[in-house]
Amino acid sequence: MQIEPLKSKYGQLLRDFYTQLRAIHIDQLERKWITITVIVIGLFVGIITIDAFFHGINPPSKVETVDSATLHLNKEFAEDNLGVQVNNSGGITIRMVAGRYSFFPKHISVPAETKLTFRWVSMDVLHGVHIPMTNMSTMIVPGYVAEITTTFPKPGEYPVLCNEYCGLGHNHMWSNISVIAKEDWTAPVKLPAKGGSNNE
Amino acid sequence: MNDAAERKLALSHLWVAFIAFIVACFMGEYQVLERSGFIPALDSPSVYFASVSTHGVLMAFVLTIFFIMGFGYYIAATSLQQPVWNKPLAWGAFWLALAGVVMAAVPLLTGKASVLYTFYPPIVAHAAFYIGATLLVVGSWVWCVIMLVMFIQWKKANPGQPVPLAMFATAMNAMLWLWTSAGVAVEVLFQLIPWSLGWMDAIDPGLARTLFAWTLHPIVYFWLIPAYTAFYVFVPKQAGGFVFSDEMARLTFILLAVFALPIGFHHLYMDPEQARGWKLLHGIGTFVVALPTLVTGFSVIASLEIAGRLRGGKGLFGWIGSLPWTNTMVLSVILSLLMLIFGGFGGIVNASYAMNAMIHNTAWVPGHFHLIFAGTTVIMYFAIAYYFWPLLVKKPLFSNPMALVQLWTWFIGMSILTTPWHVLGLLGQPRRISTVVYNNLLTLSWKPYELMMILGGLILLGSACLFIYNLAKTQLNPAAEAFEQQIEYAETVTPVESLPEWLNDFKLWNKVIAVLMAISFGYPILQFFFMDTSGSSPWGF
């Protein structure tokens, strides 16, 4: 394939485009304004990108599938495995099922100031979950595991609310979470999940 | 040119739009009342969600699509000085779209389509809802074709000449809408309709949400472009000034259309079915699309300043006082910009990739879009209506003072409605709930804000009634004398004689859009065909 003719053709096109762009009527003040806005937008984009790449600040985005219709047959999300579990490595994983109209288990206790990994699945339709005043927020889409890692700074009683319309009983879809001071919290007596985070 | 046929066409579309609007406003006020729990007798989730679904569809799809079609026909006819191409086809599209609305309204009003205007599967509505919505969109596609044909015909007849700015923006919007609606059209035609009719057992809600997100962002620019068009082509003249720069205006519309499209994943930030890299890419694009809006804000303020100074305003801010505040178009643009500033600030919070977690799907979100859509955008629809009605019915406006009161009350009502709505979101109230049953201390703090919203809604409802009354009276008034006023398009500071082809045509931009869409949606859509997913069967609500 001939690269050169293509290169000169597109080079010429770009040069023409640039000259025409420069010929646009544009006021001095407007030019300054555009420069400022480009800088401000660049700043925002820069902050977000740096946070994402270097501080790991990202929304929940683990593309992991699960069969929502057969959760009861699924080892990881079987009833016994739900709720708070301390893994072998000492990390805390919380497995929750959303179904019309509650989150299961209906009440959990977790330690404050500790990294928590939530794994949410739906057994029926689309739900969303938010713990107000915290960034524990994710959509729960049937067919996918919504995994999110967060830390609660302040102990207290928090509601866990469904925030996506899921049917006429949507208002009633909520449960509770107690965030307990780190030193007062004791792990629930349970065996670590056999299924692990991989449910294949 | 005798444009009686064009005027009738535009007027019919605009009436459908505004009738949908007033009906939905009554529903809006009912909703704020019901959700406050103030009147226990009203309490009913099934009525509430039927109402919110209908209110959302009427406002987001019926008001907007019919308004934009009517606006487009009249802009095309007057700016090109040409009759609308193929009027029988245009009327066919009108009736088709109207039939679609009626077909969707039946299940909506009887509680068989309480799936909200976003109809996220796997809850399923009666098939008539999806089919009706499709007919509405097909009607709007016919409008797009008519706009683009008129654009191309005019260019052929006037080689080398710049297409009038108003028509350039309108044709751009038609093109934008064809790209925009493709996502939801694929979702409805290949997933929802066959699935709701039982021809398919299961569909993937992740794919459905991805396709919906394709549409969900650019659709707001489709709604907004008539408002921006008025900013550039009507406001300067009404204020007594000039358009700042014709080329910059075109560039703005191009940037809006090109960058509005590939960024829909900011609606999926909190979703598990898309990976973070794609979300970040769309997140960056979301900030880029703020640029044309900021440029528009500047141009509008600059053209107002020119006008204010020409009218004798002095000093740094003196020109603001000397603007014609009693001109409906000028007053609307000022109030619209004020709401845009506050709404834009909220938008930055929403757009911020990680900050979004705080407010995602909370009451903040309807607070935000009522401010920027029902506020910024719709107040310009009012301004356009006040400007067009006398031209369309050939009679003077029934009452200018009433129109000014109406615009002010819309602004005040919107501020009273949306400020507490934002606060409720920060206090953690979810959107789309009909009552508060969470037995928790936090929810006690929500009450006073909900009461304030009732007041805001009441003011808005009164304002909406004044609007309709004024338009109806204008039309029904016996004509006193011949009404000679013509539509006036603003002139530019430096008139343009010739333009580079890429500022006068969409060919290049269609290619750019195709490439950007392939990059930003190609893999995210294709992944559903490689992944081992299990679909969802339909669920009632």
Ligand code: HEM
């Ligand atoms: C009288 C004025 C209005 C009032 C009191 C009002 C009130 C409401 C309320 C209470 C909701 C339900 C929100 C929820 O359940 O979270 C809602 C939804 C909605 N409103 Fe309005 N509204 C008004 C005017 C408008 C206007 C003028 C527009 C746009 C042009 C609009 C667009 C929407 C949309 C698209 C939804 C659907 C939101 C969803 O499904 O989550 N509204 N409105």
Ligand SMILES: [Cu+2]
């Ligand atoms: Cu739910």
Ligand SMILES: [Cu+2]
């Ligand atoms: Cu968006």
